[in-house]
Amino acid sequence: MSASYETRGHVAVITLNNPPVNGLGYATRSEIYAGLQRAEADAAINAIVITGAGKAFSGGADIREFGSPKAIAEPNLLSLIAALESCSKPVVAAIHSVCMGGGLELALGCHYRVAAPGTQVALPEVKIGLIPGAGGTQRLPRVLGVETALNMIVSGEPVKSEMLAKLPGQKLIDRIVDGDLLDGAVAFAGEVAGARPLPIVRELKVSHPNADAFFQFARNTVGAMAKNFPAPLKCIEAVAASLRMKFDDAMRLEREIFMSLMLTPESRALRHAFMAERATSKIPDVPPDTPTREVRKVAIIGAGTMGGGIAMNFLNAGIPVVMLEMKQEALDKGVGVMRRNYEAQVKKGKLKQDKLDERMALLSTTLSYDDLKDADLVIEAVFEDMGVKEQVFKTLDEVMKPGAILASNTSTLDLNKIASFTKRPEDVIGMHFFSPANVMKLLEVVRGDKTGKDVLATVMQLAKKIRKTAVVSGVCDGFIGNRMIEQYSRQAGFLLEEGATPEQVDKAMERFGMAMGPFRMGDLAGNDVGWYIRKRRYVEKPNLRYSKTADLLCEMGRFGQKTGAGWYDYVPGKRDAIPSPVVVDMIAKHRAELGVTPRKISDDEIVHRLVWALVNEGAKIVEEGIALRASDIDVVYLTGYGFPLHRGGPMNYADTVGLFNVVAAMKRFAANPHDDAEFWQPAPLLACLAAEGKTFS
Numbered sequence: 006m007s008a009s010y011e012t013r014g015h016v017a018v019i020t021l022n023n024p025p026v027n028g029l030g031y032a033t034r035s036e037i038y039a040g041l042q043r044a045e046a047d048a049a050i051n052a053i054v055i056t057g058a059g060k061a062f063s064g065g066a067d068i069r070e071f072g073s074p075k076a077i078a079e080p081n082l083l084s085l086i087a088a089l090e091s092c093s094k095p096v097v098a099a100i101h102s103v104c105m106g107g108g109l110e111l112a113l114g115c116h117y118r119v120a121a122p123g124t125q126v127a128l129p130e131v132k133i134g135l136i137p138g139a140g141g142t143q144r145l146p147r148v149l150g151v152e153t154a155l156n157m158i159v160s161g162e163p164v165k166s167e168m169l170a171k172l173p174g175q176k177l178i179d180r181i182v183d184g185d186l187l188d189g190a191v192a193f194a195g196e197v198a199g200a201r202p203l204p205i206v207r208e209l210k211v212s213h214p215n216a217d218a219f220f221q222f223a224r225n226t227v228g229a230m231a232k233n234f235p236a237p238l239k240c241i242e243a244v245a246a247s248l249r250m251k252f253d254d255a256m257r258l259e260r261e262i263f264m265s266l267m268l269t270p271e272s273r274a275l276r277h278a279f280m281a282e283r284a285t286s287k288i289p290d291v292p293p294d295t296p297t298r299e300v301r302k303v304a305i306i307g308a309g310t311m312g313g314g315i316a317m318n319f320l321n322a323g324i325p326v327v328m329l330e331m332k333q334e335a336l337d338k339g340v341g342v343m344r345r346n347y348e349a350q351v352k353k354g355k356l357k358q359d360k361l362d363e364r365m366a367l368l369s370t371t372l373s374y375d376d377l378k379d380a381d382l383v384i385e386a387v388f389e390d391m392g393v394k395e396q397v398f399k400t401l402d403e404v405m406k407p408g409a410i411l412a413s414n415t416s417t418l419d420l421n422k423i424a425s426f427t428k429r430p431e432d433v434i435g436m437h438f439f440s441p442a443n444v445m446k447l448l449e450v451v452r453g454d455k456t457g458k459d460v461l462a463t464v465m466q467l468a469k470k471i472r473k474t475a476v477v478s479g480v481c482d483g484f485i486g487n488r489m490i491e492q493y494s495r496q497a498g499f500l501l502e503e504g505a506t507p508e509q510v511d512k513a514m515e516r517f518g519m520a521m522g523p524f525r526m527g528d529l530a531g532n533d534v535g536w537y538i539r540k541r542r543y544v545e546k547p548n549l550r551y552s553k554t555a556d557l558l559c560e561m562g563r564f565g566q567k568t569g570a571g572w573y574d575y576v577p578g579k580r581d582a583i584p585s586p587v588v589v590d591m592i593a594k595h596r597a598e599l600g601v602t603p604r605k606i607s608d609d610e611i612v613h614r615l616v617w618a619l620v621n622e623g624a625k626i627v628e629e630g631i632a633l634r635a636s637d638i639d640v641v642y643l644t645g646y647g648f649p650l651h652r653g654g655p656m657n658y659a660d661t662v663g664l665f666n667v668v669a670a671m672k673r674f675a676a677n678p679h680d681d682a683e684f685w686q687p688a689p690l691l692a693c694l695a696a697e698g699k700t701f702s
């Protein structure tokens with residue numbers, strides 16, 4: 006049963022029961038409707054309570070039904086709300102824990118609402134590029150006033166029930182119930198059983214003393230902030246209609262806006278990103294009931310750039326960390342950086358001083374492997390050198406307790422080889438954090454050939470605990486993200502040779518929505534990192550062409566921000582990228598040596614050569630099983646590489662443009678004599694999907 010029916014004296018109680026959050030799927034809606042009819046028909050019943058079982062009143066629409074006919078099958082949410090509103094007996098919503106989206110709209114269709122304290126109340130539709138579509142934009146202003154309602158609808162953020170209950174004149178919450186919610190709700194229902202006429206939200210008056218000015222102010226503020234997203238402004242349009250239109254007409258407008266937003270690429274992208282993030286934890290051969298190991302203490306080897314940031318994640322989650330280095334100075338330096346990071350948070354008011362002390366107290370340091378013996382997980386973050394990793398993993402194999410998980414943060418090295426340095430390859434896994442590791446959401450979890458399923462399940466679960474978005478990657482050079490970015494960077498280099506400037510390429514990509522263009526990104530990360538990798542490539546793949554401009558740049562010592570000069574010039578202490586005449590000159594000379602006549606390159610060509618390079622490599626990654634699904638790649642790019650959210654990730658963007666068009670563009674690129682014709686052969690998966698008119702998703 007997706008909703009149950011029982012009676013308590015003269016009160017009928019309908020309880021939503023559709024775990025995990027009582028999503029209003031078809032079965033649940035039908036059963037609520039049936040319960041309502043049963044209560045209406047039963048002369049012994051004089052009031053009805055609707056509540057939710059488990060950890061929510063209702064989280065809103067059932068995302069498992071998104072896009073399916075069931076989502077709108079009758080009784081749809083609008084019909085159900087109409088039935089509640091017109092019920093001849095008082096209906097009381099007993100809300101608790103989570104009351105969001107369609108769940109709140111359902112509650113607004115009831116005659117009364119009682120709430121447990123701490124209930125998170127929200128209309129979060131804007132976060133998936135929509136507006137509330139079942140009366141939320143019309144009923145919420147009627148009970149909370151235009152301003153509070155608009156704030157909630159435009160931000161999508163939850164507000165606690167007790168805060169809402171305190172607002173002067175509010176009619177959303179009739180009573181906060183401190184004790185048992187259901188007992189309180191049934192008692193309340195008894196009190197109002199005889200009340201007539203029944204209060205109906207749609208009949209309440211809505212007004213604002215200065216509506217025109219208020220909405221204009223809202224449009225200006227929201228318009229400036231919501232640049233790439235149409236939904237926030239549409240929220241304002243819908244709420245404004247609550248004042249100037251009759252209820253039914255405004256409801257029709259809300260519906261029209263909702264339907265038109267459903268079709269926008271931005272909403273599709275947001276819904277895709279939402280679903281994609283949820284999908285990452287699904288590993289076909291590692292079901293949710295796979296046993297996991299307990300991780301109560303973590304050890305980290307190396308207190309450098311990554312080690313310190315990684316440690317902070319665990320300290321923040323209340324998990325003790327022991328950090329090992331070769332020298333005391335390195336430890337002191339690493340711990341100093343961590344402390345300063347926390348202190349900066351305290352200064353900004355994001356962290357309380359006692360929390361800082363609490364977290365630092367969970368940290369211990371050592372120069373001796375003896376002190377790692379009781380750790381359940383060890384993460385190695387030493388130099389990116391196979392010899393150093395070998396020595397570290399051989400030692401770990403000797404000292405770590407049986408059952409401890411041995412993880413490496415390597416960004417390029419072969420995890421299977423690292424595992425082979427131990428006699429327990431099943432305990433070895435990659436945990437590829439991104440820099441700065443205490444800030445970046447992405448964690449690539451690298452599954453070696455022999456990694457145990459319980460080890461993988463444990464690390465995926467732990468990732469949630471430390472608030473990372475974990476994506477599983479198979480073993481290959483660069484894993485998912487960096488393997489793709491290499492092709493993107495190669496194209497960026499070719500563009501320079503053919504006539505573009507670093508600034509032009511960066512600007513085009515930033516207008517597309519990337520947080521940073523490839524050259525600014527290179528200057529931030531350090532151009533020497535790519536140089537190091539290319540030197541290796543020249544030996545491994547002598548036939549693969551790279552533009553030499555990046556090597557020439559590094560030969561000039563221009564490694565980026567850290568050396569005060571890279572693709573751009575920098576004023577000491579500042580991060581502003583200033584176009585460099587020296588670099589432009591270097592590129593021009595190199596072009597002349599190659600005999601290339603520079604041509605004008607359009608922004609469109611820049612964007613699509615770079616993004617389709619990601620997509621073609623991404624298709625190979627899916628085909629090879631390195632990524633479990635194309636949407637995992639989107640999550641990697643959205644959370645780790647500053648890919649614009651309103652495009653939904655590179656693979657989703659390709660789907661939006663149409664794979665047929667993507668392949669056609671690749672064929673054009675392949676005909677360019679300065680480009681890499683072989684690379685632009687569409688990956689078989691891409692070619693196949695395009696030929697069949699299908700998409701990655």
Ligand code: NAI
Nearest residue numbers: 307308309310311330331335386387388389414415416440
């Ligand atoms: P880093 O040079 O800042 O820090 C490495 C630290 O390891 C140094 O403090 C060094 O003293 C210590 N160390 C070296 N050998 C050791 C040993 N045998 N025992 C104990 N400590 C030892 O390097 P970073 O940037 O933190 O990189 C560490 C690892 O993380 C590398 O594998 C790198 O590829 C990977 N990584 C780096 C990213 C970055 O953006 N810097 C991003 C993702 C992964």
